[in-house]
Amino acid sequence: MDITNILRHVDHTLLSQTATFKNIAKLCDEGMKYNVASVCIPPYYVRQARDYLGDRLKICTVVGFPNGYNTTVTKLFETHDALENGSDEIDMVINIGLVKDRKYESVGSEIRSIKRLCEDKILKVIVETCLLDAEEKIDLCNIVEQSGADFIKTSTGFSKSGAKLEDIKLFYDTIGGKVKIKAAGGINSLEDAEKFLNAGADRLGSSKIVKLAEAESDA
Numbered sequence: 001m002d003i004t005n006i007l008r009h010v011d012h013t014l015l016s017q018t019a020t021f022k023n024i025a026k027l028c029d030e031g032m033k034y035n036v037a038s039v040c041i042p043p044y045y046v047r048q049a050r051d052y053l054g055d056r057l058k059i060c061t062v063v064g065f066p067n068g069y070n071t072t073v074t075k076l077f078e079t080h081d082a083l084e085n086g087s088d089e090i091d092m093v094i095n096i097g098l099v100k101d102r103k104y105e106s107v108g109s110e111i112r113s114i115k116r117l118c119e120d121k122i123l124k125v126i127v128e129t130c131l132l133d134a135e136e137k138i139d140l141c142n143i144v145e146q147s148g149a150d151f152i153k154t155s156t157g158f159s160k161s162g163a164k165l166e167d168i169k170l171f172y173d174t175i176g177g178k179v180k181i182k183a184a185g186g187i188n189s190l191e192d193a194e195k196f197l198n199a200g201a202d203r204l205g206s207s208k209i210v211k212l213a214e215a216e217s218d219a
Contacts (some may be wrong), residue, residue: 050086066158068093071180111147162186172200
């Protein structure tokens with residue numbers, strides 16, 4: 001697969017606790033240079049990034065991140081704030097405890113309420129696959145589909161592990177074509193990126209793919 005095509009699917013990501021705006025601006029510059037899908041950044045920097053970028057690149061930020069156990073009211077406030085500051089896309093973390101308690105109506109209700117607030121902005125639902133069994137993954141595919149969200153996303157990158165190829169295949173077999181899929185966390189090579197896209201992912205959350213593409217272009 002052509003590198004340019006891979007990059008079009010990348011959410012170029014920097015969510016480190018130590019990130020400064022100088023780091024974010026560099027991320028934005030790289031995102032524009034390599035024509036990525038978006039930059040995924042901490043909520044605090046969304047307004048500055050929007051002022052810096054104008055309309056030249058999509059901005060994504062996170063809600064309920066990374067643990068997901070904030071109240072729905074808190075997540076709604078975070079979403080509203082992010083959208084007001086200029087975010088184009090929201091990556092929200094579900095409440096995993098509710099999944100373990102099989103309180104699926106509460107999980108779905110929360111996603112639906114955030115999607116209503118997002119309106120035509122993209123909502124991606126992070127389900128943290130490394131904490132789920134196979135049945136829970138399938139159940140969440142159905143919940144995300146019914147919620148009206150735009151994407152199901154594997155991982156925050158802050159838990160035990162990131163995206164696994166078998167999870168992308170499971171998601172695609174369960175809801176492929178109805179909800180898009182984002183693989184995130186641990187995508188460390190262009191070969192990995194291609195495998196995830198071929199398996200059914202439409203987005204890749206990564207801090208490394210742009211750097212790999214840059215290294216290859218300099219070679």
